[in-house]
Amino acid sequence: MKAKKNNQYLQLFLSFLKIGAFTFGGGYAMIPLIHREVIENHPWIDDKELLDIFAISQITPGVIAVNAATYIGYKIGRFWGSFLATLGVVLPSFIFIYLISFFLTQFKDILWVEYAFRGIRIGVVVLLVYTVIRLIRVDKVNVLYILVISGSFLLATFTQLN
Numbered sequence: 001m002k003a004k005k006n007n008q009y010l011q012l013f014l015s016f017l018k019i020g021a022f023t024f025g026g027g028y029a030m031i032p033l034i035h036r037e038v039i040e041n042h043p044w045i046d047d048k049e050l051l052d053i054f055a056i057s058q059i060t061p062g063v064i065a066v067n068a069a070t071y072i073g074y075k076i077g078r079f080w081g082s083f084l085a086t087l088g089v090v091l092p093s094f095i096f097i098y099l100i101s102f103f104l105t106q107f108k109d110i111l112w113v114e115y116a117f118r119g120i121r122i123g124v125v126v127l128l129v130y131t132v133i134r135l136i137r138v139d140k141v142n143v144l145y146i147l148v149i150s151g152s153f154l155l156a157t158f159t160q161l162n
Contacts, residue, residue, distance in 0.1 A: 005077070008076065008077060008081075009077055009080055009081065009084055011042060012073055012076055012077060012081055012084050012085050012088070013084040013085065013087065013088040014088065015037045015038070015041070015042060015085075015088070016037075016069050016073070016084075016085045016086075016087075016088030016089040017088035017089070017091060017092065018033070018037070018088075019033045019034055019037060019065070019069075019088070019089055020065075020088060020089040020090060020091060020092040020093055021092035023065075024120045024123075024124065027063040027064040027065035027066065028064060028065075028124070028128055029124040029127060029128070030064075030065035030068075030089070031054065031064070031065070031127075031128065031131045032127045032128070032130060032131045034050070034065065034068055034069075034072075035050060035131060035134070035135075038050065038072055044072065044075070044076050045072065045075065047134075047135065047137075047138040048138055050135075051135050051138055053068050053071050053072060054068060054135075056071065057071065065089055066086060066089055066090060069082075069085040069086050069088070069089040070082045070085060070086045072085055073085025073086060125157065129153075132149060132153075136149075
């Protein structure tokens with residue numbers, strides 16, 4: 001029984017480590033990967049529950065992906081599950097930013113680095129649109145829902161508002 005629980009903790013940590021390591025663009029960009037990991041790869045929760053987790057994660061202080069990882073981890077493995085899921089999702093960013101801090105001044109003026117980050121930003125938008133379309137199928141859609149999502153998307157895409 002203990003070996004099964006330890007394996008579950010390891011899977012939880014590695015899943016969120018992968019999410020944290022292969023996502024550029026912040027917490028919202030992690031949503032499609034979280035969906036794939038916790039629903040398709042490891043059926044820990046269902047679509048409706050994940051939608052609820054994202055809603056709660058959005059209204060609580062902190063990054064949505066970290067909040068979601070903490071909640072999902074707690075659901076799967078209580079304290080240690082939440083600790084390991086949260087550690088897994090933040091560890092890659094921490095290490096990456098720590099290493100980049102040594103070289104940031106050397107790269108900030110290189111034009112192709114700026115272009116690379118612009119391209120990553122476009123990819124993040126595509127992933128978000130895909131996830132929104134997928135999650136809309138789970139929840140009841142009404143006119144207000146569509147107006148809020150469309151307005152938010154347009155403001156985020158075509159203005160400097162965050």
